[in-house]
Amino acid sequence: MIEVKNLRKGFRGVEVLKGISTTFHPGKTNLIIGQSGAGKTVFLKSLIGLHEPESGTIAFDGRLNTKFSAKEKRQWRQEVGMVFQGSALFDSQTVEENVMFPLKMFTNQTQAEMLARVNFVLDRVNLKDSNQRFPAELSGGMQKRVAIARAIVMNPKYLFCDEPNSGLDPQTAIVIDNLIQEITEEYQITTVINTHDMNSVMEIGEKIIFLKDGIKEWEGSSEEMFKTDNETVVSFVYSSNLFKKVRQSYLNETK
Amino acid sequence: MNYIEHIGKYYLMLKQVFRKPQKKRVFYDALLREIEELGLKSIGIILFISFFIGGVIALQTALNLDSPFIPESLIGFAAKRSIILEFAPTFCSIILAGKVGSYITSSIGTMRVTEQIDALEVMGINSLNHLVLPKVIATVTFYPFLITLGMVLGMFGGWLAGVLSGLFSGISYIEGLQTDFNPFLITYALIKTLVFAFLIATVPSYHGYYVKGGSIAVGKASTQSVVWTTILIVITNYLLTQMLLT
Known part of the structure; x- marks a missing residue:
């Protein structure tokens, strides 16, 4: 907390x-x-x-x-784990090295143990078989998943x-x-x-x-957000017609 | 920001850089990578330039000592002195400031603007120590070898230029190289090299680490770092010469 x-x-x-x-x-x-x-x-x-x-x-x-x-x-x-806006992956390192980096810095695990943990978290973010690729070779979504994997690798x-x-x-x-x-x-x-x-x-x-x-x-x-009458929040969140309609239908349903 | 502030910030940076590495294994890996990047990959340009500048120094000395009263061996002697005292340590360091300095600033600066340095800090890593210390150790340990190679190649270039042009004989050139050899001059050159190597690693790191903005800011910082490293090399060259040779 x-x-x-x-x-x-x-x-x-x-x-x-x-x-x-x-x-x-x-x-x-x-x-x-x-x-x-x-x-x-x-x-x-x-x-x-x-x-x-x-x-x-x-x-x-x-x-x-x-x-x-x-x-x-x-x-x-x-x-603490952090996922940055631009992923902030180390571009000179492969996916595997990026995710392994915190383990290398802060644990005394063997290479095999670290690799097992890296493969586990990469599997968890649905990124198998990308270990040896560099961040520049990945799509934006894949980079974000590597960043999440790096953020959670230390539990x-x-x-x-x-x-x-x-x-x-x-x-x-x-x-x-x-x-x-x-x-x-x-x-x-x-x-x-x-x-x-x-x-x-x-x-x-x-x-x-x-x-x-x-x-x-x-x-x-998010439910309370539908119901709120705070004008600033309403004008910001429901600024698009789509969200206005979503909110209206929610309010109609819950009346 | 005024110059005093920059100097203060630079020394505060050095205080963070010279800490015990957090993980030896990671530090040694980084050190080897930097030796390859900053040292081994600079061998080619240094050898190439040393060889040809050595040749030019010998040819120009020969053309300017065109008198029957001056022994031909003086060409080798003058070329040796020029190469050991100034050309190899100072000229080569300025070339390295351009090549390596811009690389250091742009790589660290890019890490800054893409939040990679923030990522290191969030992990609890002393980013200055992690990024800059391997560069300092790599340049300070490797550049004396590089500059010594430059000296040897420069003198060889001078010899070859004489032989090929026929302006002086190879034997008299070698005789000149051996004349009045003072080992302290090598020590002086290597002391200068160590100081310049330190500047080449730290000044560009400073410019890269504290860059603010985007890619244009990184480009500007690279240019500034080369300019400032060169200026500092020239000033320290003067001060060291004054201290060590007079």
């Missing part, structure tokens, strides 16, 4: 996050949505420690990350995904969404996803946080 309390962060005098508080539960897919510039990426990067918050706390299963010793921080890092307790569907066709996007949700439930990971994709919101959003101008504007499940 991740508990965020009154998180604030700014750059050069401009406050980007203005006191965000929320809780993310394990085994659930938590989505952060909002317009561009709302502070989603800064929020996510603050959670994973790439940005130092100016004030506020982030507790990972009761452990405050601001009070971590160097050793605790190293330990905590190994409990993380927390999984963070920054726009995992960006640049993917709708079919592949659903495959990636479902994969993340399955993994989250299967391994009881606390997953936080930063997304613009409203399909993802409808499909896998068990908890959704809507950010606006660095403030948490709204919080709830």
